[in-house]
Amino acid sequence: MIRPVADDEFEAALRMKNAAWREAYAGQLSGEVLAGLDQRVDEQASWWREEVERGIAPPLVAVDPAGRIVGIAAGGPARGDYPPVGTELHMVYVLAEAYGTGLARALVERSIGHAAALVWVLETNPRAVAFYRKLGFEPDGAREPLSERWNNCAEIRMVRGPQPQIVS
Numbered sequence: 001m002i003r004p005v006a007d008d009e010f011e012a013a014l015r016m017k018n019a020a021w022r023e024a025y026a027g028q029l030s031g032e033v034l035a036g037l038d039q040r041v042d043e044q045a046s047w048w049r050e051e052v053e054r055g056i057a058p059p060l061v062a063v064d065p066a067g068r069i070v071g072i073a074a075g076g077p078a079r080g081d082y083p084p085v086g087t088e089l090h091m092v093y094v095l096a097e098a099y100g101t102g103l104a105r106a107l108v109e110r111s112i113g114h115a116a117a118l119v120w121v122l123e124t125n126p127r128a129v130a131f132y133r134k135l136g137f138e139p140d141g142a143r144e145p146l147s148e149r150w151n152n153c154a155e156i157r158m159v160r161g162p163q164p165q166i167v168s
Contacts, residue, residue, distance in 0.1 A: 075111035
């Protein structure tokens, strides 16, 4: 089931996101960075709650039949100066156990629908780049170097046009 995160689930959602980071970014980020992700969960949860109180839509979570959060996504207005489209997929993460199930695709669809959109992706993450290509995103040449915390990697911007809606 995909639904907005409940107020009492922010910490659990962040811990799931951090677990997904440890799975997705192992070997790309330092073990020290990955090990320390949960140290700021309370602070991040407070920030998310404040954003929701200001009217920002809460992230969506995917919950398994046992009630465990196994995926998270958020989309909204594109950030930055002069984005090429008005919508941005801010994040989508699923646990490795859900890879290949269609869950990440469903989270993206619920987060940004069929809108023309952009997403920033770690250029050293070929799995993510291939996933976004399947959803119609293509690199547009924009590249953003990241800090030492990210092993001096860079993100690339991928953009897609509006997606056709299938009417049944």
